[in-house]
Every structure is written in C-alpha cells, then in structure tokens.
Amino acid sequence: MGMHSFHLVRAPLGQAAGALLRAPSAPGLRHIEVLAGMELGAPVVSPRRMRVRHLAVFAEWADEDALAAFLTERPFGRTLAEGWHVRLAFLRRWGTLSELAHLPETAARTDPAEPVVAVTVARMRLPELPRFLHWGRPVERQVRDHPETTLALAAMRPVRTVATFSVWTSARAMTGMVFGRGEGPTARLHHEAMAERDRRDFHREFTTMRFRPLSEHGAWDGRSAIVPGLRPGA
Template identity: 80%
Template sequence: MSIHSFHLARMPLRDAAGALLRPPSAPGLRHLEVLAGMRLGAPVVSPDRMQIRRLAVFAEWADEASLEAFLAEHRFGRGLGAGWHVRLAFQRRWGEVGALAHLPVEAERSVPDAPVVAVTLARMRLPELPRFLHWGRPVERQVRDHPETTLALAAMRPPRTIVTFSVWKSARAMTGMVFGRDEGDAARRHSKAMAERERRDFHREFTTMRFRPLSEHGTWEGRSDFIPWTE
C-alpha cells in the first residue's frame, strides 16, 4: 500500500541546494517535492522567508519498505533520516496538481476527534504573487498561532512552488478554521482568502490534502512529539 511522508531536516548548503535544483530519485519513490523552509508569517523580505539549509520534503512511496530503504541507503535519504518525519495515510484532496492527479478525491474518512495532517501544494501564477502575499500572509499567522495546531510551517521552491504543512489536534479543529467557525477577529482570514482565490485564482495548480498520521520519527528543534496521538 502506498504511503506519504513529510520530512524536516537541516542539510549542508551544497546538499540542500543540489536537491532543490535536482531532486533525487529512488526505487519506489513515486513523487518528491524538495523545498526550502519558511517561517509562517515572516516578512516578505527576510532571511526567514527562504531558509535553504532547513529543508522540507514531501514524498509519495510505493510502500513503507521503499521509504525505509531510501532513508538507510541513499545519501540524501540519510540526511533526511537525521531530522524528523511523519509517515502518512492519504485521506482526501481538494483541487488538483498534475503530478498527484492519480490520488482519489477521497480514500478514507477522517475521525472528527483524531489528529490530522494537512498539506497544500501550489504552483503559483507569478503575476498574482503580490495578491497572494497580501491575502496569504494573514492566513499563515492564523494557522501558525492557532491553539489546535502543534506544528505549522511553509516551504518553497523558486520560482513557483509553495507548500504548507500543519499538524492538527483534531479534524474538527482544522475544518473549523477552514470554514471560519472559530471566535475572534482572525477567524475568517482563511475563508476570506479562499473567496478571493475563487474570484481570481492565485495558482496555476493547487491542491489541499488531508492525511492520517501513521508514525513519527526523529526530532525537529529538540522535539519529537508533534503528533498528538489518541488512544
């Protein structure tokens, strides 16, 4: 059965830049996105906006054995193995990116009170970047500061690709944020940004995917407990 994984790792500059320019391949690796880390809500012109040595990697694998072999045997994989990653079961998607169009719209239903992981993948329309930043940065802060997220970040690969990743304590909390059901002035930032995207799309391609976490491995910034496992 295929699985997905999301990785965070610090890499030497040469290895990180090389993977950004030419992502590695490996047996059983169906899709790979290598991106430079970003800090959600950071100023547009800031060293935090693109952190080349702090890589984020999103991947799809034919099976867990393929992932294990990559982490053990491939030079880049061993670098990822020194960081943190979560293994994921795909649940559903909204929108479509060509490289992931084979994923079904829905593979399994979420349990409302169980933790979920959300990944968005977008290929930008470059002329729309100023609009995207105007509407997107408030949403970045909304997700980053939400009391029901345990980890939220963004990553990019110039010139067009942006990924966001967030771990939520429950599917109910995530959908509450998406549809503006939370309290406070910031509650409707996401829904307003989505309405603006519907009015005139920021992206050439865009998908939001929901996953069930399977297992968590390694550490990131001294932590190894981002997934709020339930009994």
C-alpha cells in the same frame, strides 16, 4: 495506493541546493517535492522567508519498505533520516496537482476527533504573487498561532512552488478554521482568502491534502512527539 511522508531537516548547504535544483529519485519513490523552509508570517524580505538549509520534503512512496530503503541506502535519504519525519496515510484531496492527479478525491473517512496532517502544494501564477502575499500572510499567522496546531510551517522552491504543512489536534479543529467557525477578528481570514482565490486564482495548479498520521520519527528543533497521541517510531 502507497503511502506518503513529510520530512524536516537541516542539510549541508551544497546538498540542500542540489536537491532543490534536481529532485532525487529512487526505486519506489513515486513523487517528491524538495522545498526550502519558511517561517509562517515572516516578513516578505527576510532571511526567515527562505532558509535554504532548512529543508521540507513531501514524498509519495510505493510502500513503507521503499521509504525505509531510501532513508538507509541513499545519501540524501540518510540526511533526511537525521531530521524529523511523519509517515502518512492519504485521506482526501481538494484541487489538482498534475503529479498527484492519480490520488482519489476521497480514500477513507476522517474521524473528526483524531489528529490530522494537512499538506498544500501549489504552482504559482507569478503575476498574482502580490495578491497571494497580501491575502496569504495573515492566514499564515492564523494557522501558526491557532491553539489546535502543534506544528505549522510553509516552504517554497523558486520560482513557482509553495507549500504548507500543519499538524492539528483534530480534524474538527482544522475544518473549523477552514470554514471560519471560530471567534475573534481573525477567525474568517482563511475563509475570506479562499473566496478571493475562487474569484481570481493565485495558482496554475493547487491541491490541499488531508492525511492520517501513522508514525513519527526523530526530532525537529529539539521537539519530538509533535503529533498528538502518536507514539514516536524508531
């Protein structure tokens, strides 16, 4: 099935803009999403809402050797190697993105006590953008401020693609948030937003995926060891 990775890096403006406009290619690179990072919960009109130089990159690889070669041999890969990334084993998906439709719905069992990484990628229906922002921004803050997330962010590529990425201390904590099992006035925000999406979809395509973290590399915003219990790699 291959493997996946998620990267965060501050890139030179020209290189970042070029990668957003035209995704890179390489041997063994099956799919890549290059997006501009956003601060979860930031105002809609704000420089924090789309930071072009702060790239978030999600990719699928034939194997770990293909990723390693990209990070050492390709100019964009060498830029990514200067940031932070986590290597991932696919576990489950909900929904479908055409480029990732080959992934099975379930590849392996999830240990409820183990850390997990969640990645969502969606292609927006632009007329639904006001509804999406109305329902989505409170959920962004819910995930960002959840005591069991160690890193949570959003990203976008104009004009239709949006994504989220979050690292959770356990699968149990993540699913508890998704199904609104917590306490307090914000506990059911995600659950209610998903019900609204089911009523009238915000997206043309949407998938949310769960991964087991394999290794962590580099640092982001001065932080390393972001994934609980995972020793940083070389």
